[in-house]
Amino acid sequence: MKYFVGVDGGGSGCRVVLTSAKRTILARASGGPANIETSFVTARENIIKSCKLALNLAKIPEEEIKNCYAVLGLAGSNLGNYAKKLTQELPFAKNLILNDGEITLEGAIGPLDGCIGALGTGSIFVGRKEGKVSLTGGWGFNLGDDGSGAKLGKELMRMSIKCHDGLEKHTKLTEDLLAEFQNDISKLVEKAKAFEPRDYAFYAPQIFSALNSGDQIAKKIVSQEVWNIEKSLLAAGFSPSKPFCLIGGLGKLFLPHLGEVFQKTVREPKGDALTGAISIAFKKYT
DSSP: OOEEEEEEEOSSOEEEEEEOTTOOEEEEEEESOOOTTTOHHHHHHHHHHHHHHHHHHTTOOGGGGGGEEEEEEETTTTSTTHHHHHHHHOOSSEEEEEOHHHHHHHHHHTTSSEEEEEESSSEEEEEEETTEEEEEEOOOTTTOOTTSHHHHHHHHHHHHHHHHTTSSOOOHHHHHHHHHTTTOHHHHHHHHTTOOHHHHHTTHHHHHHHHHTTOHHHHHHHHHHHHHHHHHHHHTTOOTTSOEEEESTTHHHHGGGSOHHHHHHOOOOSSOHHHHHHHHHHHHHO
């Protein structure tokens, strides 16, 4: 029996869909983080575990994973040789590893030209023009991820330190953050040394909540990321005449703050990243 698997893996978690050769959905499953650039071994284990869970839910023996044809959209796959290494270590019959933004684009707008901004724990902007896909951003948390939850959270911590040093004026947002660390900057700095992107992203909803209350530090942080998002969308090929979607947990939070042309052009995605992964899998393996 031949099965098809779609995987969407990022800094917050891993989602899997398992289908038959007739595209019937047999099971869905989820698991832990699967960013292969920030934590390769953990990501590999979570991917395999989640796929086996899907097989179990479909009452299919785990050994049948060897008969699965998989397309995986994974954060960090465009960096280093992580994707090549993982391809060789997965137990599927065949697998194709793409950036998570590519399967998200396919799911959102199908085969059409257009672009998407994926704004979650991390971020990436993906466009398609005359059938050719291009990526903007997606370079990882250390040097990229503009408009992401992780970037927002890190900026909040940086601004809180500036407030402590007298370079900025404290607001309720920064005061509340420092209170979590007993108003001891050294504790904040020490704790942040062990932070992963999802730990920073935890603070993103608080920033938008503060923004809605008129908090000036929140306004500075969000305004800078709005500028970054708009620039990235234009670089990815945004056009008012082409399909455009904002994806991810932060998409709807950022949208009211983007320029009018983006607000008027945005549309609901046709499907999600797993829809895109399965679509690509059937194109490649049937």
